[in-house]
Amino acid sequence: MLLDEDPATLIQHTIGNFNINPDKLAVTRINESLTALQQSRDLRMREAETALRKLSRNLKSLEANYDETVAAHDPARHAQEILELDAQKFRIAKAASDLEIESERLEGDLEMLKERLAELEAQGLEGDETVxxxxxxxxxxxxxxxxxxxxxxxxxxxxxxxxxxxxxxxxxxxxxxxxxxxxxxxxxxxxxxxxxxxxx
The missing domain is CATH 3.30.160.430 (Double Stranded RNA Binding Domain)
Incomplete structure (x- = not known):
């Protein structure tokens, strides 16, 4: 034989001298962290989409109320009522503007989340080495x-x-x-x- 010891014995000694348990535990922790991050990201995206849909429904409702208010407006009514309707119109327009701004902000957040998701997917399961x-x-x-x-x-x-x-x-x-x-x-x-x- 070319070797003094049995190859099976040499292989067993070689395997015994390697301790991969810390590496396996580190990989497990990383996978758990990635899973938690994925779940958190998905939850935030769903919450943002739900909030956006709710704001869109509120905007449509306010627009419908505004249209009804304008349609029911009677120029022959008392001047005080006209002033009140103007004030109500201003409040509704301001609320609609605020909702539109909030909707644009949420859309921007959603785009950022999508970009972050794309980055994480590009990094793969192992993630960025520096992180x-x-x-x-x-x-x-x-x-x-x-x-x-x-x-x-x-x-x-x-x-x-x-x-x-x-x-x-x-x-x-x-x-x-x-x-x-x-x-x-x-x-x-x-x-x-x-x-x-x-x-x-």
Whole structure:
């Protein structure tokens, strides 16, 4: 034989040395996020279309009411009634104008949603690589912050987004320590310091 070991054994060792579970979990999370995004987008599009149809019906109703009001207008009636009808006509015209503006705005929103849908469909199931990386980085940061909070540690960021202050609460002693995080000290140093502060 050309190999010292059985090929089946070599293949089993090779498979065993690869751990694809984190990748599979990441793909699952991405697929779930894409599904949720698709559902949210579809819901917003349906809501926008429903609102547009409702506004169109209201506009037609107002136009019909306006036509009836104009048809029933009698120039021989008292001048005060004429003024009231003019005021009502103005209100109806203003409402119709407002509805038309709102209808145009909703149509613009619908076009934006359609363009966004086209972009997402063009990206495919994997999505944009930059967006995916940013989402994974945000997920990791949020997870770390939750772990810190569960231990009684609140981490605050400055205006630049750098986490440079930690507030450590010792529930047994009932005291609070505020620690300025200096990058010249290692993470190991701060991990030990935080732990000693919580246990002290």
């Amino acid at each position: 995916r990386r940013e989402r994974e980085a945000d997920d990791a940061t949020i997870l770390r912050l939750k772990v810190y909070r569960s231990l009684g540690i609140d981490v605050e960021a400055d205006d630049a987004g750098n986490y440079n202050k930690a507030i450590i609460r010792n529930s047994r002693k009932g005291d609070v320590h505020v620690v300025k995080i200096d990058p010249k000290f290692s993470r190991f140093f701060y991990a030990n310091y935080f732990w000693q502060t919580m246990q002290g």
